[in-house]
Amino acid sequence: MENKRPLCKYGDKCFRKNQNHLKNFEHSSNQSNNENLNLKTENQELSDKSEKLDLLTKKYENCIEQNENLDKIEKFDLSKISDLKIFVAEINKMEMPDDFFQFLEFCKSLNESDPKYALIDIGIELTGIFDLIIRGYKLDYRVHARYFLDPPEFQTVLKVLNSPSDAHFGYFRDDPDELPVFVAISEPKLDCKINIRSDNLFGALNWYMDELISGRSYKIESCMEKVKKIKASFDLWCEKLKSSKSFSLSLKTPRIKSREKKVNAKTFHSAGIVVPLDSNGFGYREIPETYEKQKQLFRIFCDKNKEAKKHANDRIQEIITLIQFANDEIDYGMGLEFGLNMFCYGDVGLHKFVKILLPVTYELLGRSLYAEIISEHRLLPKSS
Numbered sequence: 001m002e003n004k005r006p007l008c009k010y011g012d013k014c015f016r017k018n019q020n021h022l023k024n025f026e027h028s029s030n031q032s033n034n035e036n037l038n039l040k041t042e043n044q045e046l047s048d049k050s051e052k053l054d055l056l057t058k059k060y061e062n063c064i065e066q067n068e069n070l071d072k073i074e075k076f077d078l079s080k081i082s083d084l085k086i087f088v089a090e091i092n093k094m095e096m097p098d099d100f101f102q103f104l105e106f107c108k109s110l111n112e113s114d115p116k117y118a119l120i121d122i123g124i125e126l127t128g129i130f131d132l133i134i135r136g137y138k139l140d141y142r143v144h145a146r147y148f149l150d151p152p153e154f155q156t157v158l159k160v161l162n163s164p165s166d167a168h169f170g171y172f173r174d175d176p177d178e179l180p181v182f183v184a185i186s187e188p189k190l191d192c193k194i195n196i197r198s199d200n201l202f203g204a205l206n207w208y209m210d211e212l213i214s215g216r217s218y219k220i221e222s223c224m225e226k227v228k229k230i231k232a233s234f235d236l237w238c239e240k241l242k243s244s245k246s247f248s249l250s251l252k253t254p255r256i257k258s259r260e261k262k263v264n265a266k267t268f269h270s271a272g273i274v275v276p277l278d279s280n281g282f283g284y285r286e287i288p289e290t291y292e293k294q295k296q297l298f299r300i301f302c303d304k305n306k307e308a309k310k311h312a313n314d315r316i317q318e319i320i321t322l323i324q325f326a327n328d329e330i331d332y333g334m335g336l337e338f339g340l341n342m343f344c345y346g347d348v349g350l351h352k353f354v355k356i357l358l359p360v361t362y363e364l365l366g367r368s369l370y371a372e373i374i375s376e377h378r379l380l381p382k383s384s
Helices: 019-024 029-060 066-072 084-092 098-110 130-135 201-214 224-244 254-260 291-301 306-328 333-345 348-364 368-377
Strands: 124-126 154-160 168-172 182-186 194-198
Touching: 084 130, 098 130, 098 201, 098 224, 124 130, 154 182, 154 201, 168 194, 168 201, 182 201, 182 254, 194 201, 201 224, 291 306, 291 333, 291 348, 306 333, 306 348, 333 348, 348 368
Parallel strands: none
Antiparallel strands: 124 154, 154 168, 168 182, 182 194
């Protein structure tokens, strides 16, 4: 009888022990050889795409912001929107927190006609999903205002103008179906770190203005009097919010502390990942290489030395195979951690592995929107 089962790509060398996998996939040696040929072809295609991505990244590294062409974009008629929160959730595909809308009201109090630039005197521009509720732009908000090193979990909403480090603030959420767990700053021209600054925009902006006034980390072209004027208006606004206990200005709130206890692994970006664990502790297992070893592995792979590159490729493939085993036993966190580490390393040469790992992992975790974002995100230049 003809065997109509689909082929396992590892053929007779497959080490998976999951009975459903053994039952549903064919593992004969002849079919394995055919599959290996297909894999070589696929790897060559991925390599070609990687080279194209590298050229694309270099070509657009110093390009002008795509925001400069936004006036040609079709717009929603915001006057016809009856419920702004529902509208934003539908277009954004994620619900935005209360502080997001309250922050817009604060900016309107400073500049009613154009709140997008209400904070220009402290070098801040509202961007990302703010462009929907301020200007009504019909954009793909999965990728709009997304920087090259922003993982899917991070959604940029504020950019620091003329920043030599490309500093920008964004919401971070572990699951797209949940509200953000914190607001962080990213400075991709320094490193891939996502540094937590509060659990809301007011707390993050308060930290930033304190840094400006103290002169510790950031400098501004505006005179300090203008900065202090905005800070005074900000303090008055927060005083009103304080009475309703809406938001905290603390850097580390109870919500952030609570999440820290759930973090499975820190990852290269340091904000960490959180994946659910079942009653038996399944959900995450460690990568069999330290972060230092992983960085060394990625560095060698991205080097031009073909012999060293082959050894690094073999080791990466071994880890990916272990991740396949982990997925069979619902330890999806391993693939998420390794995939994000490769993504955050920042070299498009690794994106062929990112393409293999992250979309599948996000789907397994039930985070389909993040699978969409990472698939689109990799084509963006370093400064989007």
